[in-house]
């Protein structure tokens with residue numbers, strides 16, 4: 001599938017912001033500033049510009065979002081990059097600046113998923129296994145989650161207050177908060 005058409009046709013109208021300035025938001029170059037917990041790697045990459053998904057930064061981001069336990073990487077769904085870019089947009093709209101997103105989990109190989117099912121009760125059919133999900137440590141203020149869930153026009157967003165992380169995926173639009181107790 002042509003990733004460019006896919007994004008242009010499906011994503012831009014789908015991931016809607018509730019505020020004006022939506023088309024300007026998607027027209028600007030899309031840059032992600034990310035860090036991996038555990039390995040402490042950091043990248044700041046523009047993966048989209050002038051209507052094009054940029055191949056080299058995209059591949060670098062796919063590697064960056066690999067399964068750090070096995071080293072396996074896949075072609076990530078480009079829409080998950082856009083959902084992370086929306087987090088940066090939200091940060092900017094609430095506090096006037098973007099800050100680095102700390103990725104705690106992204107692509108999961110079968111092996112890693114099997115382990116997480118046993119140790120953390122993860123889903124066996126996790127979207128992490130298809131490169132369509134990421135977990136981010138505290139990217140926004142806890143008090144902003146309800147607002148953020150309204151603000152995000154597509155995909156799944158979960159808030160885990162106990163560990164303080166946000167799950168994002170490119171599945172159907174839905175949101176949840178999940179505490180252990």
Ligand SMILES: [Zn+2]
Pocket residue numbers: 105128133134135167168
């Ligand atoms: Zn997750």
